[in-house]
Amino acid sequence: MEEEQGKSQRSDIPKKSIYRLSIYHRCLQKLSANEQDTVSSTTLAKAAGVKPSQLRKDLGYFGQFGTRGLGYPVDGLISTIREALGREHLQPVILVGAGNLGSALLRYQGFQKEGYEVIAAFDAKPEEARARALEIPVHDVSELEDFVTEHEVKLAILCVPIDKAQEVVNRLVSCGIQGILNFSSIMLEVPTEVTVNNVDLALELEHLGYFIR
Amino acid sequence: MEEEQGKSQRSDIPKKSIYRLSIYHRCLQKLSANEQDTVSSTTLAKAAGVKPSQLRKDLGYFGQFGTRGLGYPVDGLISTIREALGREHLQPVILVGAGNLGSALLRYQGFQKEGYEVIAAFDAKPEEARARALEIPVHDVSELEDFVTEHEVKLAILCVPIDKAQEVVNRLVSCGIQGILNFSSIMLEVPTEVTVNNVDLALELEHLGYFIR
DNA sequence: AAGTGTGAAAAGTTTCACAGCG
C-alpha cells in the first residue's frame, strides 16, 4: 500500500501562500522584538494585512504549529518559517549591472537583511561603477562564472540593460544560479528549475495610474 | 428597458488584467520603435510572458481592437491602453522620505517615464538629503500639504521609516493623494478610494529563497 | 488561412463555518 504523502508536497502549495510566508516572517520579527511570545491568527493576520483564516490555511500547508485556545509561539513560528523558506543558512547574493538602478540598489542596504548578503557586483565597465563610491567590490563581468562557481552563489539580482539581459541570464544559468531577482523590464527565458522574480519599478508606478480619477 | 451597460465596468475587471495592461503597453512600445504596425496575440503575448488567450481576454474587457485574421494595430493599441490606464496627461509624482532607499530611487531615473514625472521630494531632514547630491528639490516634510494641494499631485512614492509611515500616509490622504507606491515594508491603512501598491524589495529577494535547493 | 472574440470548463485561491483541542 502506498504511503500517504500528506503535507508539504512542496509543489502543491499555492505560490501566493509562499509569498505571504515572507510577510508573516517579517511581522513575527517585529513581535519578537516587542517581547511577545505568543500571537493569535487574528493579531498576526491584521499585521500582515490578510484574513485570519487565510493565515491559518497558509501555515496549515506546512504543518501544525499553534495551540488551540492560545495561538502560535512567536519564536517557534519564526524558526519554522525560516526553515520552510530555506533560510537557515546565510545566502550569498551577487548583483549584475551596477548602472543607474544597480548602484542605487547597492547603496540602499536593504538587501543586507538577516540571511542574505550581497557579496559582489559585476559590470561591463567596473571602473565607472566603482567611481560611484560603492562599498561592495565591483568585478568585470568576465569574471562572473569563476566567481559564482567558487563562492557557490545561487541568487543573483539583475539590473543590466534590456538588450543584454537574456545573454547575461544565460551565463548565470549555465554556471548554476537558481534564483534571479530581475529588475530589467523584460521577460527572461530560463529552464524550469530556475526561478525568476520580476520587479519593474516603473510598472508599479504606472499601474497606479489606473486607480486615480 | 434598462440600457445594457456591457463592457468596461471598471470595477469588475480583474486587477491582474489591469496590471498586465501596463506590461502590454511596454511591449507595444518596443514593437512600435521597431516599425511594426500590426501584431498578433501570439507574438505580443510571448513578449509579455503570458498566454495568447489571456492577452485576448484582457483586451476584451476594454473592447474590440483587433482585426480577425490579421491581429492588432500596434499604435492603435498603445493609445487604447494609455487611455484605459488614464495616462493621457502627464502625472506629477512626489517622493516622501529621501533616506537610503528614497535617494537611491531618485538617482535611478527610471520613474521619469513617459507620462510620469517626479517633481519634488520631501524629508524630515532636507539638508541631509540634499547633501546626497540629488537633482530634484528636497523640501521639508512640513511643506507637504501646501505643495500637494498647489500642484494637484495625486501620486506619491513612500520611502519613510516604518514607524513614520502610517502618520505620513494619513497626511498624504488628507490632502488628496489617491495613489501610493509604498516601499516602507508595512501595511498601510487607507480609505477605500485610495490605492496602495506595496513593493518590498527585501521580501522579493527572500521569496526566492524558497525555490533554491 | 490566419487570428480575433468569447462563452464555458478548469484551475487556483480565498473565505466560511464549525468540529476539536487545550
Added chain:
DNA sequence: CGCTGTGAAACTTTTCACACTT
C-alpha cells in the same frame, strides 16, 4: 471559552475550444 485546523463552498482567474470575421 478561545483559538486552531480544515473540509467544503464561494469566488476569482486562467485556459480551452471553436464560432466567426477578414
